[in-house]
Amino acid sequence: MSIKRMLIANRGEIAVRIIRAAKAMGIHTIQAHSEADVDMLAVRLADEAVCIGPAQAVQSYLDIEAVVAAAKATKADAVHPGYGFMAENAEFVRALDAAGITFVGPSADVIDRMGDKVAARQAAEAAGVPVVPGSKGRLDTVEDAVNVAAKLGYPVMIKAAAGGGGKGIRIADTEADLRKMAPQAQAEAKASFGDGGLYLERAINSPRHIEVQIMGDGTDAVHYFERECSMQRRRQKVWEEAGATCLDQETRAHLCDTAVALAKAVNYVGAGTLEYLYDSQTKEFFFIEMNTRIQVEHPVTEMLTDTDLVQEMIHVAGGGKLRKSQSDITRNGHAIEVRLNAEDPLMQFLPSPGKIGTLRVPEGEGIRFDHFLYEGYQVPPFYDSLLGKLIVHAENREAAIDLMISALNGLEIGGIKTTKPLHLALAHDAAVRADDFHTQWLEPWLAAGNLKQTP
């Protein structure tokens, strides 16, 4: 039952990454694409390609019927969803199940359970994973929210019970704030997810975002250590590291062990990530959510542990057992990834789609660039702005930052604006060098004018 023909239901750099992994495993690759993506690199690299609809993602990459029909028409025995789009859509997984096609990821039931913040939290607590103090169940009225917040203590974070990603989260500092924000959050949750249920938890001040990479085969599960992803703008990660140098060995072991306990408790299959808030002062960590897919920042973990996580997730999806036991998985040195987005960091991050001019990619030991660019490629305006990820690996964090600077200097993406100047400025910043930042660090840093036009 190992996978022979795999449809890639995604685009951009992750589609390229998946094709490379699948080809290395001898799998026939079929790239699904929208009408606007005919010229993308993944289409050129795949063994075959199939158009699934118009440019608008709702009519192509988010259209369950179109993707399942394409998988059937091309006789795919598996579908890899990448990240975003339908990677965590249980309804999509059920449609594939009904068609007898393997989904490269966990079961629909596990996606449902982990996708619901309340259910995920209950599963985490049951497995002994510490959670942020929060509401016991979903909250349907503002009065319920006010009563719960009084017990948790302000500030509180308001989330949609059915939500995903960082968008739509509100922080209330007082009861008056909460009374004003809760109805807005309910309306937004109803509009976005068709479910107006809310969820409240205590907001931790200046936390770090630490996450643990896990992999499961349905019976066994292992961790691939942690990543540090506190460098965020508008709750989107900008710069990611593996490992988290702020953790001592005891805390790291405890964090990773609890992640494995949760993965085993839900008989997890595939790659997954448990996200935590970490309080550096008290060394406490709290589970926030689980992402049931491969993540954008998986390469730093691959560099740290010398593993191909995408190949491993395809292997277990095809019914294989984990190929590395926990004791085989070791960490070596330090890795950093930066996200190169088609945005102008000097113009409030205005999106900058367009035609790629000169492309110069840095090479050398410890340098990797995962991307989907070529000279003359027209970056379309219809999808997210991620162009590529520059990843470096060196003997320690200090050396990795130095290598990142030289790799960034060797990277040229002509024709459009990118976030390269932001990453160079960060790499030269004393607080970044000192590993002294948290999830609420970058936005004030930008607002204070630390990023300036270089003459």
Added chain:
Amino acid sequence: MAQVLSPVPGTFYTQAAPGEPQFKQPGDSVAAGDVIGLIEVMKTFIEVKAETSGTFKEFLAEDGAAINAGQPLAELEG
């Protein structure tokens, strides 16, 4: 006569959300800085603002249309 041009490529919207009124109707007065439409580019919404004042004549691109940078989106009079 003045045209409002698109600053970026993307998808043009003449209203804030489906079911909402259009930002401007023919005959509406327009002040410099008024929002006349939205452009969705790379999952970000950008407000398109009038650079001059005048009277709104018409939209030159349809709601939901794919547009290029520099394309005229609306026409103002006066």
